[in-house]
Amino acid sequence: MRTLIWMIYFWLYAIASIIYYPKINYYVKKGLIQERREFAHKFTANWARSLIALSGSKIEVTGIENIPSEGAVLFASNHQGNFDIPILMGYLQRPIGFIAKIELKKMPIISRWMKVIDCVFIDRKDIRQSLRVMTQAIDILKSGQSMVIFPEGSRSMGNEMTPFKPGSLKIAARSNTPIIPITIIGSYKMMESNNNRIQPAHVKVIISPAINPYQTEKTSDLTVTIHNIIKENLIKYTH
Numbered sequence: 205m206r207t208l209i210w211m212i213y214f215w216l217y218a219i220a221s222i223i224y225y226p227k228i229n230y231y232v233k234k235g236l237i238q239e240r241r242e243f244a245h246k247f248t249a250n251w252a253r254s255l256i257a258l259s260g261s262k263i264e265v266t267g268i269e270n271i272p273s274e275g276a277v278l279f280a281s282n283h284q285g286n287f288d289i290p291i292l293m294g295y296l297q298r299p300i301g302f303i304a305k306i307e308l309k310k311m312p313i314i315s316r317w318m319k320v321i322d323c324v325f326i327d328r329k330d331i332r333q334s335l336r337v338m339t340q341a342i343d344i345l346k347s348g349q350s351m352v353i354f355p356e357g358s359r360s361m362g363n364e365m366t367p368f369k370p371g372s373l374k375i376a377a378r379s380n381t382p383i384i385p386i387t388i389i390g391s392y393k394m395m396e397s398n399n400n401r402i403q404p405a406h407v408k409v410i411i412s413p414a415i416n417p418y419q420t421e422k423t424s425d426l427t428v429t430i431h432n433i434i435k436e437n438l439i440k441y442t443h
Contacts, residue, residue: 248293259403324341356369382416386410388407
C-alpha cells in the first residue's frame, strides 16, 4: 500500500509541476541562469524531501559544513539505490545537476525537470556520445553549477561498492573543480532490499572534505583516492 500511495503522489506532483513551466521558460528566455537554477533547486528539493518523508525514512547527514559556500564542486557518490537521487537533491542544500543514465531521458515530465537543473544524460554504450556529454558537464561546472556523479555507473543495491568507471572523474580535473566524496549508507533498504517495494529506512549521508583534483598526479590515482574515502566511510559507519 505504501508503494502504491507513493507512486500516485509522485506522478500527481509531477503533473502539477507543469504549472511552473512558464516561469522556467521566462528565466530561460531572459537568460537568467542563476535565477532559473535557484528556483528549480527550491522546487525539486522540496519535492525530493516530500518523497522521502512519504517513504517513512530518516536521512541523517554528516559533514554539510564541508560543502563550500561558493563555487562549483563535483559530488562523487557511491550508488546504492533509486532513492540516492532524491536524497542528494533534497539534502545537499544547493543547486545540483546529475550525470544520469540515458534511460531517465525517456521519463515524461521528470526528464524536463532534470534538464532544467542542468542534468546531462550519458549512454555508456556509445563512446562518442559519452565524450560529448562529458564536455557538456565540464561546461556546466565551469559556469558555476555543481554536479553529482555516481562513478560506479549503476546501483550496487547493497553495502558493497563496485569499481569506479575508468575516467569517470576526469571532468573535475578538466574543469578545475574540487571533488567532494559522498558516502550513502542504507538507501538500498528503502526499495531494492524489499523486492522494489518502498519501506522506511535509516539512511546515513557522509559528506567528506573536498579533494583538489591536482593533489594527485594522475586521474587514475584520483579515482583510487575518492573510491577509498567512500569505502572507508562505508565500513566505518555501517552497523
